[in-house]
Amino acid sequence: MLQPKIQPSDGLSFRTCSVFIFMVLQSVGEPSQLICSHQPIVALAGDDVILPCHLEPAIDVRSETVLWTRTDLDPKYIHVHKDGRPVYRSQNPSFKNRTALFVDELKNGNVSMKISKVKISDAGKYVCILDSMMKDASIQLTVGVVSTPVVEFVSNQSREVVLQCEAKGCYPEPELFWLDAEGNLLSAGPPETVRGPDDLYTVSRRLTVEKSDSFTCRVQQKNINQSRETHVYVPEPSQLICSHQPIGALAGDDVILPCHLEPAIDVRSETVLWTRTDLHPKYIHVHKDGRPVYRSQNPSFKNRTALFVDELKNGNVSMKISKVKISDAGKYVCILDSMMKDASIQLTVGVVSTPVVEFVSNQSREVVLQCEAKGCYPEPELFWLDAEGNLLSAGPPETVRGPDDLYTVSRRLTVEKSHSFTCRVQQKNINQSRETHVYVPDARRRRKRREDEKTKDETLL
Structure with missing residues (x-):
C-alpha cells in the first residue's frame, strides 16, 4: 500500500499538525463548568478567607470579566475584574481594599476570591459570574465569633457549690453545656442568652454540685463547627x-x-x-x-x-x-x-507583773519572806517553790482588785534553813508566768548581818 509522502514544502511539520489537531479536539469537547464549593465556607471574624471557585476543565480567563456579587446588598458588586485589572467604581464600599483575585491563577481557570479581615456582616451568599461565557455559581460564607467560657463560683455553701459559666461576644448563637469528668452531659439550670446591639450573643448557665469533682463548661457553635471549653475543679466545700x-x-x-x-x-x-x-x-x-x-x-x-x-x-x-x-x-x-x-x-x-520578794522577818531560827505582784490581769496565781521546783506550803494568797481592774496578789513563806527559793506568778488564761529567785543565808550569817545592821544604826545615832 502506498503511503502519502509529506514534503517540507507543505509548510507544516508533523509536530505542528499534531498540536493543531489537539486544539481542535479540545475546542469541540465537553464545555467547562464553573464550580464553587458546595459546602459553606466558615471563617472567624478578623481572619482572611478564600471563596474557592474554578472552571473545570480549566480555561484561561485572563481576558474575561470576572464578577463577584451579593444580591442582598446594594450595590451588589463585591469584586469586579475587567481588562486584566480590578475595577472599584461600582464596588460595595464595605469591601473596599478587602477583596482580591489570584491574578496569576486566572490562566488556569481559578477565579477564587479572597476577603481580608472578615466581618460578621460579610456572611451571606456570594455569586461568581463569567458574563461573556454565560456562567455563574454561588457559594455560602458563614462568619463566626468564638469566645472561651469563663467559670466562677457563685456560691460555696457547706453542702453545695453553685458554678456559673458565661461566654460573651459569640456569633452565631451558641449552645452551652455542663459535662462531668467523664464527658457526660449534666442536668443544669436553663441557659440565659442575650443578644447585644453589636449582634453578638452572651450565654450563661448555672450548675449546682454537691461533691468534689472536675467539671467542664463547653460552648458549641455548630454552624461554624467551633467549640471552646473551660475546666474547673470543685474541692471539698470550704x-x-x-x-x-x-x-x-x-x-x-x-x-x-x-x-x-x-x-x-x-x-x-x-x-x-x-x-x-x-x-x-x-x-x-x-x-x-x-x-x-x-x-x-x-x-x-x-x-x-x-x-x-x-x-x-x-x-x-x-x-x-x-x-x-x-x-x-x-x-x-x-x-x-x-x-x-x-x-x-x-x-x-x-497584764503581767514580775513579783517582788522582801524579807518581812529575819529571826535567828526562821525567816518570813513576802512575794507581791502588782498590776496583773487577769487574776493571777502565786506559788512558792524550793530549789528543786517543788511547791512549798505557804500562807494564803491575798488578792486585791483595784479601780483600774488590775490585781495585786501577795503571799508569805516562812523558812527555817538556808536555801534558794522562787516566787512564781502564773496567769493560765494568757499562758504567762514570771518568777523571782531569792537566797536565804544560814542562821549564823543572818545573825552577823543583824549585828552589822545594829552597829550601823548606833553609829548613825
Whole structure:
C-alpha cells in the first residue's frame, strides 16, 4: 500500500499538525463548568478567607470579566475584574481594599476570591459570574465569633457549690453545656442568652454540685463547627476555721486573730465582717468592695484593726488588732455573709507583773519572806517553790482588785534553813508566768548581818 509522502514544502511539520489537531479536539469537547464549593465556607471574624471557585476543565480567563456579587446588598458588586485589572467604581464600599483575585491563577481557570479581615456582616451568599461565557455559581460564607467560657463560683455553701459559666461576644448563637469528668452531659439550670446591639450573643448557665469533682463548661457553635471549653475543679466545700484555742495577748502588744477558709477560696470580692455581739456598735472591722469601711466601726477600735489584704486571695481572713487593751478581751465572730459562713474566736488580754520578794522577818531560827505582784490581769496565781521546783506550803494568797481592774496578789513563806527559793506568778488564761529567785543565808550569817545592821544604826545615832 502506498503511503502519502509529506514534503517540507507543505509548510507544516508533523509536530505542528499534531498540536493543531489537539486544539481542535479540545475546542469541540465537553464545555467547562464553573464550580464553587458546595459546602459553606466558615471563617472567624478578623481572619482572611478564600471563596474557592474554578472552571473545570480549566480555561484561561485572563481576558474575561470576572464578577463577584451579593444580591442582598446594594450595590451588589463585591469584586469586579475587567481588562486584566480590578475595577472599584461600582464596588460595595464595605469591601473596599478587602477583596482580591489570584491574578496569576486566572490562566488556569481559578477565579477564587479572597476577603481580608472578615466581618460578621460579610456572611451571606456570594455569586461568581463569567458574563461573556454565560456562567455563574454561588457559594455560602458563614462568619463566626468564638469566645472561651469563663467559670466562677457563685456560691460555696457547706453542702453545695453553685458554678456559673458565661461566654460573651459569640456569633452565631451558641449552645452551652455542663459535662462531668467523664464527658457526660449534666442536668443544669436553663441557659440565659442575650443578644447585644453589636449582634453578638452572651450565654450563661448555672450548675449546682454537691461533691468534689472536675467539671467542664463547653460552648458549641455548630454552624461554624467551633467549640471552646473551660475546666474547673470543685474541692471539698470550704469551711471557715478560726482558732479553737483562745488567743492570749499582753496589753500594748499587737495580736492576730487567725481565721481562714479551708480549702482556700479567693475572697477578695467578698464582704468580710468581724464583730463582737457584746458591743454596740458590734462591728470591729468591715472589708467591702476591696477596701475597709469605717462608717459602722466601733469607735474604740478606730485605726487599730486590719486584714491581710494580699492574703484574701488565699482565703486568709485573719484580723490584726494593734496596741491591745484590756477591754479588747472577748468573743469575736468572723462572718462571710454571701457565703453564709461564720466562726468565732476568743481573745484574752493580760497584764503581767514580775513579783517582788522582801524579807518581812529575819529571826535567828526562821525567816518570813513576802512575794507581791502588782498590776496583773487577769487574776493571777502565786506559788512558792524550793530549789528543786517543788511547791512549798505557804500562807494564803491575798488578792486585791483595784479601780483600774488590775490585781495585786501577795503571799508569805516562812523558812527555817538556808536555801534558794522562787516566787512564781502564773496567769493560765494568757499562758504567762514570771518568777523571782531569792537566797536565804544560814542562821549564823543572818545573825552577823543583824549585828552589822545594829552597829550601823548606833553609829548613825
